[in-house]
Amino acid sequence: MPATFTRHQVETERRDTGYGGKPPVDRRPTGGGGGDENWDSRPSGRRGPREQLVRFRLAMFSGLAGDFVFFAVLVSAFFVRPSSGHISAADTFISDWHPLQAPPILWINTAILLLSTLTMETARRQLFHEIDVMEEWLGLGRPAVRRAAPWLIATIVLGLLFLAGQWIAWEQLSREGFFFSSNPNSHFFYLVTGTHAFHLIVGIGALLFALVAMFRFRKVELRQIAVDCTAWYWHAMGLFWIFLFALIVFFQ
C-alpha cells in the first residue's frame, strides 16, 4: 500500500459517499485503521504504507549528514588557510592567500540549480498525489508517473545545464590563469566546486535511475522511494551549493 500526502477536494467529498468501502489510504497519524491503532506494535514489514519509505529516507538523511560533515571539513580549509602564512626574516607576516573574484556565471548557475530544486520537488509531489497514487495502486493507469516524468526530465536538463555552467566557470578561470594548483584560494575553489559537481553527477545518475524506476518498478512504493530519496539528495546538494556559493562570493 503506497503512501500519499495530498488530499484533493474531490477526494474529501468522495470519502463518505456511502457506496462501498473507502480506499485504503494512509491518513496520518493513525494510518487509516482508526484512532487507536499504533503501527509500531505490528511486526516489522507490516507497519503501514510509509514503513519502507521512512526507512529509506532515514538512510538517505544519515548518509547526507555524513556528506554534510565532509563538505564542512573542506570548508574548514577555507577559514584556516588564509591565516596560515608564515613570519618572514624581516618579522612580517606573509600570507599567500589572494581573494578570488568568482566568475559571474555562478549567479546564473545558482539560479538554475534553485530552479531544478523546484522541478524536483514538483516531480516528487506528483508521486504522492492521493487520487493518482490510488489509481496506480489499483492498476488503473499510471497518472502519477506520467505527471512526474516531465518534471524529472526537466530536473535532469537543469542539472546538466548547471554542470555545463560550472564547466564554463572553470574555463573562464583557467583562461585567466587560475588553475587548481595556482594559489590557495583556487585550490579551495576547484576542490569544493569539483566535489560538488561530482555529487551532482551522482545525482544525475540517481535521477536517471529514478526515471527508469518509475516506469519499470512494479510496486508503487518502490517508485515513490526511488523518486523521493533522489529528491532529498538533490535538495541537499542545492542547499550545500548555496552555502558554498555564499562562501565563495561573500566571504573572500
Place this chain on the structure above:
Amino acid sequence: MTVSFLRRRVFTTDHRQLAILYLFLGLAAVIAGTLLSLLMRLHRTWPALALPFYGVLKPEDYLALVTMHGTLMVFFVLTIVPQSAFPNLVLPAQIGATRMAFPKLNAAAFWITLASFLTLLSAFFVPQGAPIAGWTSYPPFTEFAAAGPGQGAGMDLWIIAIALFCVAAEAASVNFLVTILRLRCSGMTFRRLPLTVWSWLVSSGLTVIAFSALLAAAAMLLTDRHFGTSFFLPSGEVLNGIVQRPGSGSPMLWLHLFWFFGHPEVYISILPGMGLASSLLANFTRRSVPAYGLMVVCTLLIGVLGLGVWGHHMFVSGMNPYAGTAFGLTTIAIAVPSSAEVLTWLAMLFRGRLQVASPLLFTLGFLSFFIAGGLTGPILAQPALDAYLHNTFFVVAHFHLVMAMAGVFSVFAGIYYWYPLLTGRLLNEMLGQIHFWISLVAAYGTFFPMHLAGLAGEPRHYAQLAGPVTTFANLLPVERGITWSAFLLAAAQIVFLMNILWSVRRCSHVDANPWRATTLEWSPILHPIVRNGPYVYGPTAAPQQDFLPQWATSEPRVRSS
C-alpha cells in the same frame, strides 16, 4: 567448494554470514598486526639481529612496521570487530528483527572493507615498501614522495585504503542506524534496548560523522600530493637540502581534522565493549543493571563529548595554549560519564553472585584494563603534564591498555559469549581460562612497564635505544622484559585459536540459551513481542529460573534482588 557453498557462505547478504566474514578479516588483520609488533619488539631489543630471508631491519623498516601495525590494529581489528562483526552477528536478533534494513548495502560495506585491507597490505609490495609516517600520517612528512622510503606509492596506497575504509564504515553504520531505529520488534521500546544496542546506536552515529571528516582530509592530502594544492603544505619545506614546492598551508589543519576523526574513533571501538560489559556483568552476576537509564545517558554523553576532545592529542603541536586548556577541560569532563559506567560495573560486582566462566573473566579483564589505562587519561589530559609525557612510551602504555587491551578483551568476551550462537557449542572452558590468565598477565607485563619507560623519557617511534647515544641504555632490561612478555602474549593467542578449532567439532552441544540470558539473540522465537526490560534477573514465579527473558510471554513478575 561448490558454487552453492560460495553463494551461501561468501557472496551472501545474510548478516550472520557477513559477521563470520568480518571475524575472519579481523583475525587476518590481528595476526598480521601482531607479527609486525613482534618484529618491532625484536628490533628494539636486538637491533643487530638478522631476520631470515630479510636481513637486519633498517630504521625506516621499523617506522613502516609502526605505521602498518597501528593502521591494521585501529581500523581492521578494533573498528571492524566491535563495530561491524558483532552488530552483524547479534544486532538484528537483539532488537527482534530477522534481517538488516539494507542487506545489500551491508554486504557491500564488507567487500569495500576487504578491498581496503588488501590495498593497505599491498603497500608492503610496491617499490620502497610501506609508508613510514605513523598511523596518523602527519604532514609535511606525508606531502612528498621524497620525504622518505615508502612515502611514494606506499603512502598513496595508505591514503586510498583509508578512503575506502571510510566509505565502508559509513555504509555499514547507516545500515545499523536505520536497523536500530526502524526495525525493532513490537514492544522493543528505547527503554528496553540492550545496552549493546545503545552503544552501537551511538558508535554508528559517531562513525558517520568521524569517518566523513577523515574522508575529506584524505581527499585533501591526496590533492596535495598529486594535484599541486597546498592545504597542509607549510612554507619553506626543505628535504635533504632541497627546498620543496612552496606553500603556506597548515599542517595543523591535518592534525585537527585527523584527530576530529581520531578521537571519536576511540569511542567507536570501545563503546560496543562497554555495552557488552554491562550485559555480561548483568548476566554473570545474575543481577539487573542497577542504573539502566544512567548507563544510557552516559553512553550518549560519551558520544557527544567525544566529538569535542580531539585537541588533547595536539597539546605540544603548536596549538594555541588556551585551546589546549579548553580541550583539557572537555577531556576531564568525559572522564565523568566513563567513571559513572565503571562505578556501576563495580557496584554490580559488589555482592553479585559471580558465575565464573570465560566470558566473565574476559569482561573483568576488560574492566581491569579500562580502569588501569583510564586512570592515566586525566594525567595526559593536562597540558602541563602532557608536555613532558607526549610522544613517550607513557602514551603508548595508556592507549594500549585503555583502547587496545580493553578492546581486545571485550572482543574475546564477545566471542566466548556468542560462540554458541554460531556453532551450537561452547568454547572449552579450561582452555578459555588458560588463555585468559596468560593473556592478562602477559598484557600487563607488556604494557605496564611502558609507563615507567615513558616516565624515564623514552621516546616513541625510535628504532633503537642502543648505539652511539647511550641516554636510554639503562632502560634496555625493561625493554627486554617487555619483549619477552609480548611474545608470551602472542603465544597465549595460539591457545585461543586452538580452542576455536577444537571446540567447533569436539565440544558438546548446548541448548539454545546456555548462559540463561535475557536478551533476544538467544530467543527461540523468531518474531517475539517484548514486554520487559533487557536485564531482568532475580527470583521469578517459575521455579529454577532466576531470569525473565525479553521474549517471555508472561508479564514481569520478578522481584529485583
